[in-house]
Amino acid sequence: MVAKNNSNKCAYCGACVGICPVAAIVLKDTRIFIDEKKCISCGSCVKICPVGAMSLEIKKK
Amino acid sequence: MTGKEIVYDVIIAGAGPAGLAAGIELAKGKANVLILDRKQEIGCPKRCAEGLSNSWFNIMKLTPNPEWAVQKIKGAVLWAPNGKSVKMKDKKELGYVLERKMFEKHLAIEAAKLGAKILLKHQIIEAKRENGIVTLKVEVHDHVEEFKAKMVIACDGIDSLVARMLGLNTANNLKDTDSGYQYEMTNISGYDEDCLHMYFGNEVAPRGYIWIFPKRDGTANVGIGIGAYVSAETKINAKGYLDRWIEKQPGLKDGSIIEVNAGGIPVGGFLEKMDADNLLVAGDAGHMVDPIHGGGIGIAMEGGRLAAQVALKAVKANDYTSKTLGTYTKEWFTLRGNKLKTRLKSRHLLEHLSDDDFNYLAESITMDEALKIGNGSLSKSEKVMLFTIKLIKRPKLIAIMKKFFV
Incomplete structure (x- = not known):
């Protein structure tokens, strides 16, 4: 599983960036970038997101 | 001249209340300071509420201006x-209640007038220390530029990564x-x-x-x-x-x-360590938020100002190691640590209030009493007496009211 961001829902507040224990998420202006190699699928970003823009999805190979 | 050739005394990451207060203080102290922010407009998007109590106006020596102190x-x-x-x-x-965009722009203008340099749409993507100098790789439009400084103050908010890049973990739980x-x-x-x-x-x-x-x-x-x-x-x-x-x-x-x-x-209390070689942390990045109401504008500014004062000592001593900068966390906890402890305790109590407790509280205190509690016409002991009599059946409510209002 890997964290995914739905940019339609995202309010680009950066809460997910601050909660990510492995610094896998970066907010650049109005876009969220997720380093899938770093992501440990902990789901913290899903839980903190105020707008439900984060989810854990099956990693595509 | 591009950023490459200059070694700034201090680069501040983030032009929010903490970063701008730090910038103002550093510029006043004649330090060579650069403020970088990834956003394209100061104060936008803002984060959450906009209240600022009079005590913060006094602490930060701000005069309310109707352009940004709107209500x-x-x-x-x-x-x-x-x-x-x-x-x-x-x-x-x-x-x-502030119009935060206007407020932060006001701070930015003050910082710039005092001599701080501000650059927006500058995204720091890498930070490393080398021979006592911090080099930042910064995305600027379609290319990457390098900026160098003797130290960095990370005021880059809850999504702070700059301190983490320099080995200080600011992550939240x-x-x-x-x-x-x-x-x-x-x-x-x-x-x-x-x-x-x-x-x-x-x-x-x-x-x-x-x-x-x-x-x-x-x-x-x-x-x-x-x-x-x-x-x-x-x-x-x-x-x-x-x-x-x-x-x-x-x-x-x-x-x-x-x-x-x-x-x-x-809201869980300040970061335990907010300094390292060539690095200080302030504002949300250092978890400088009131644990009860979640407000952080005033405290972030105070943190930014203290960080700048410590940084000025480093500039003066030309020593950017934790020998000079290491006093910062301690000074901050001396300033705000005790208050934080009681506020964290109150938060803990508040978290255990049921709906019934809230209802009971609202029903027990009359308008007239509330007025007296709020306007300072009761002495400390009179307030304690009032809460004790009114809330005798709910001791935890007495404890909370005492924390809040006495």
């Missing part, structure tokens, strides 16, 4: 889940972080415009509250902060809680939304 606040109304309220109102103003969501609404009614309004209850805002911070003429900042772990349990996020509450408010449901903001709020 005088004379009190607060606490709303229990059953609709009863406790109003505490004073005759004179206790603080202001779910237990200590609130999930916030907020609208600016207009054409709304049904609340006192010179009071802050806070709505409590486990159905309304579990482990937090919904607020209305009025901004004159039927416009207000309407938002929510809830414990992130609660929203994970109930599967309703902050937006969900706020929307369903607004829908039930006759004065709000037909209003228009003219701004949407969100944010995480680090």
Whole structure:
């Protein structure tokens, strides 16, 4: 599983960036970038997101 | 000349309240300071509420200016889940609701006039120390530039990565972080415009509250902060809680939304270590937030200013190691640590209040008593007496009221 961001829902507040224990998420202006190699699928970003823009999805190979 | 050739004394990451207060202080001290921000507009998007009490105006030597201090606040109304309220109102103003974009631009202009350099749309993507100098790789439009400084003050918010890049972990954890969501609404009614309004209850805002911070003429900042772990349990996020509450408010449901903001709020107390070689941390990045109400504008500015004062000592001594910078965390905890401890305790107590407790509180304190509690006409012992008599059946409420109002 890997964290995914739905940019339609995202309010680009950066809460997910601050909660990510492995610094896998970066907010650049109005876009969220997720380093899938770093992501440990902990789901913290899903839980903190105020707008439900984060989810854990099956990693595509 | 590009950024490459200059070695700044201090680069500040983030042009929010903490970074700008630091920039002002450093520029006053004649340091060579650069403020970088990834955003394309100062103060936008803002994060959450906009209240600033008079004590912060005094601490930061700010004079309220109607351009950015848009609404005088004379009190607060606490709303229990059953609709009863406790109003505490004073005759004179206790603080202001800010127009934060204007406020931060005002700070930025002051910093720039004093000699700080500010650059926007500059995204720091890498930071490393080499021979006592910090080199930042910064994305600027379509290319990457290098900036060098003797030290960095990380004021880059809850999503701070700069300190983490330099080996100081500023990450939050779910237990200590609130999930916030907020609208600016207009054409709304049904609340006192010179009071802050806070709505409590486990159905309304579990482990937090919904607020209305009025901004004159039927416009207000309407938002929510809830414990992130609660929203994970109930599967309703902050937006969900706020929307369903607004829908039930006759004065709000037909209003228009003219701004949407969100944010995480680090409410678990300050970061234990906020300094390292060539690095200080301030503001949300250092978790400088009041653990009870989640406010952080004033405290971030105070933190930024202290960081700058310590940085000026480093500039003067030409020593940017933790030998000089290492006093910062200690000084901060001396300044704010004790207050934080009691506030954290109160937060813990508050988190254990049931809806029934909130209702009981609102029913037990009369308007007249609330007024006296709020306006300072009761002495400490009179307040304790009042709370004890009124709330004798709920000792934890006595403890909370004492923490808040005595």
